[in-house]
Amino acid sequence: MSPRPQVIDAAQALAAPQAFDAVIDVRSPSEFAEDHWPGALNWPVLGDEERRIVGTLYKASPFEARKLGAALVARNIAKHLDTHGADLQRNWRPLVYCWRGGQRSGAMHWFLGQIGFKSLQLVGGYKAYRAEVRSGLETMPLGxxxxxxxxxxxxxxxxxxxxxxxxxxxxxxxxxxxxxxxxxxxxxxxxxxxxxxxxxxxxxxxxxxxxxxxxxxxxxxxxxxxxxxxxxxxxxxxxxxxxxxxxxxxxxxxxxxxxxxxxxxxxxxxxxxxxxxxxxxxxxxxxxxxxxxxxxxxxxxxxxxxxxxxxxxxxxxxxxxxxxxxxxxxxxxxxxxxxxxxxxxxxxxxxxx
Structure with missing residues (x-):
């Protein structure tokens, strides 16, 4: 039996919203406030100030930035699990995304998968969702x-x-x-x-x-x-x-x-x-x-x-x-x-x- 797919693209996810128990946006609070997936919950793995600090450090030393970022992300994910995890059952099926579907959502997706949750990561992240919105606003008014x-x-x-x-x-x-x-x-x-x-x-x-x-x-x-x-x-x-x-x-x-x-x-x-x-x-x-x-x-x-x-x-x-x-x-x-x-x-x- 082939392993269960752990990623999904935006078009598929939007076509079947009932397939997820929750949509988790792991971007910073300011990114989430600007716009987000319908009904998404904000579990930021880096806060706004943390993201700024890691981004500034990355320009001087990518290695040091990744080291600091990993520690911050791990601590923040632990806080979210402490806050929200008590009532979650093994078959909980979240969709997880970040800006481009990269390291931030990847980290949350990995942690949830290791626990045993049926997590899916959004390919392309918010940018893929935004592309679907823009495309829809071009075509939907025609009918x-x-x-x-x-x-x-x-x-x-x-x-x-x-x-x-x-x-x-x-x-x-x-x-x-x-x-x-x-x-x-x-x-x-x-x-x-x-x-x-x-x-x-x-x-x-x-x-x-x-x-x-x-x-x-x-x-x-x-x-x-x-x-x-x-x-x-x-x-x-x-x-x-x-x-x-x-x-x-x-x-x-x-x-x-x-x-x-x-x-x-x-x-x-x-x-x-x-x-x-x-x-x-x-x-x-x-x-x-x-x-x-x-x-x-x-x-x-x-x-x-x-x-x-x-x-x-x-x-x-x-x-x-x-x-x-x-x-x-x-x-x-x-x-x-x-x-x-x-x-x-x-x-x-x-x-x-």
Whole structure:
């Protein structure tokens, strides 16, 4: 009988995630934070500072660096086994990876194998996984039945996506994945955006979960959401969609929705004013200073009304007309306001269509 294979490539592993009891990422915490395999656990065999020290030493003496690195790796693996190993059974089957599938994952894989666990090492490591993600983001958008929600700022498109999801609709929430609302004011308080690689992974996971036989609702977006860039094939598929909906809402209701969504600025008007400085080149110093003065006076209703009328609406409509030439034929969807009753009724209407 041939010995059980102890390595696996990324395509095979991604095609059969149920084959593993756990995925162990042995890279440093900062590498893991930037991006990682879906659902992976971080058992670093070298911490960030340890990795820096070994890397610096390697330039002077590869032998001394390997000697120090081996001692550090062995100690760290022992700590992980002390912390996590008590409840692991003999038939535990982890997938282990590092940056390139080399010495770091090799060390963890060897130790686990010596204990008797059914460990597998990922060929090519994280870089092989990343290649699969990039390839998938090139091809997966081609088969999507996209239903694109267009509309001015504050018309409840994101809330409508949430209502669609609650009623069983298939939704791709790009702003939710990007942790950003997509405008100069769009950063979420206390929630930094993920790295570009992490966003790519989250988007890839979302697309992989989609049922291609069913429509997918998505909000129209520019090529960038905050600091993150959409894959061009997905953006092209959104622009080419044959099914476009124009969502509208009365201006008074839009202002109320914006007051709810951006309530954090009411508590931090200076943060709002700092962001407004970015608009000076577009709207002029006098206009921006007026908006800042209104914000400092607490009159955010007037600020948002003027921003909608004088900044967001003209810019959004110019951008949309360039990206969606079929916009004139878009199906119209009216929302009376951003409250649950209106959103649920609109979602039901979209799903029935």
């Amino acid at each position: 999507l039945q996209l239903r694109v929600l267009c509309g001015r700022t504050g018309t409840g498109k994101t809330r409508l996506l949430q209502a669609l999801r609650a009623q069983g609709g298939q939704v791709l929430d790009l702003e939710g994945l990007a942790l950003h609302r997509g405008s100069v004011l769009g950063a979420l308080p206390g929630q930094p955006q993920p790295s570009q690689k992490r966003f790519d992974s989250l988007l890839w996971q979302a697309l992989k979960s989609m049922d291609l036989s069913r429509p997918i609702f998505v909000e129209s977006e520019s090529r960038k959401i905050g600091q993150l860039r959409l894959p061009e094939p997905l953006h092209a598929a959104m622009r080419a969609s044959a099914t476009i909906f124009w969502v509208d809402m009365p201006d008074e209701a839009r202002v109320q929705l914006l007051l709810q969504d951006y309530a954090h600025f009411i508590q931090q008007p200076e943060a709002f004013c700092a962001l407004m400085d970015c608009l000076v080149t577009l709207r002029g110093r006098q206009k921006v200073e007026r908006w800042q003065a209104l914000a400092r006076d607490g009159d955010f209703a007037s600020v948002f009304a003027e921003l909608m009328r004088e900044h967001y609406d003209p810019g959004y409509e110019r951008s949309l007309s360039g990206h969606y030439p079929q916009l004139a034929q878009a199906q119209r969807l009216h929302l009376a306001d951003g409250e649950s009753a209106s959103l649920n009724a609109a979602a039901a209407q979209l799903l029935q269509g």
